Amino acid sequence: MLLPMADASVREQSLSSHLALVACRDGHGNRHLFNEMMRAVYLAWFLQQDGYGQEPVSSFKTAEYAVEAALELAHMSHEWLLAEDAVPVFERLLALHDSQLAIAPLHKVIHAEQRLRQFLAGTASSPIPDVASPRE
Numbered sequence: 001m002l003l004p005m006a007d008a009s010v011r012e013q014s015l016s017s018h019l020a021l022v023a024c025r026d027g028h029g030n031r032h033l034f035n036e037m038m039r040a041v042y043l044a045w046f047l048q049q050d051g052y053g054q055e056p057v058s059s060f061k062t063a064e065y066a067v068e069a070a071l072e073l074a075h076m077s078h079e080w081l082l083a084e085d086a087v088p089v090f091e092r093l094l095a096l097h098d099s100q101l102a103i104a105p106l107h108k109v110i111h112a113e114q115r116l117r118q119f120l121a122g123t124a125s126s127p128i129p130d131v132a133s134p135r136e
Contacts, residue, residue, distance in 0.1 A: 001107040010101045013040075017094050024070070025087050029080035034067055037090060039116065044097035045128055046112035052100045055093065060128045062089045 004010070017040040020033040041063045048055060066086030074080045082090070101109065119127045 001110075002105050004103055005101055005106055005109060007102075010098070013101060014094075014098045017097065021082070021087070021090050021094060024080065024082040025084075027079065027081045029070070029074075029082065031074075031080075034070060034080065034082075037094075038063070038067055040097045041090070041093050042116050042119065042127060043109075043112045044093050044100060046115045047100040047104055047108060048096070050104070050108050050112070052104045052108070053096045055096055057129060058131045059089050059093060061126075061131050062086065063093055064126055064128065066090070 005013075017036055020029075020036040023029050023033050024037060041060060044053065044055075045060050047053065063086065066083050066089070070080065070082050115127070
């Protein structure tokens with residue numbers, strides 16, 4: 001529990017989320033694949049809160065907004081497509097999550113997964129705080 005995940009498990013989780021990104025980027029997404037990407041983003045958020053990462057909150061919110069927009073598009077046109085401008089954000093967040101899985105102790109990953117399950121079972125719209133808008 002004090003060591004990171006086994007390399008094979010890290011590779012499997014990484015491959016799953018990166019393949020989901022490729023499919024969603026290329027217009028071959030579906031609800032499951034978008035959920036797979038957001039699962040990785042939320043786990044990355046929880047692990048970052050435990051000290052594993054320094055991505056700005058705005059990157060995580062951008063990912064959420066991009067998925068919301070993709071879900072709206074899918075509802076209207078049945079096309080599951082991630083906006084092109086969101087792809088670099090997802091690439092950064094998935095790379096962050098890859099590095100987190102490679103270095104974070106297993107008990108931290110398990111705790112992040114527990115937090116994700118608690119969020120999903122609750123009524124909050126997001127575990128990520130809103131980014132304060134800049135003052136004009």
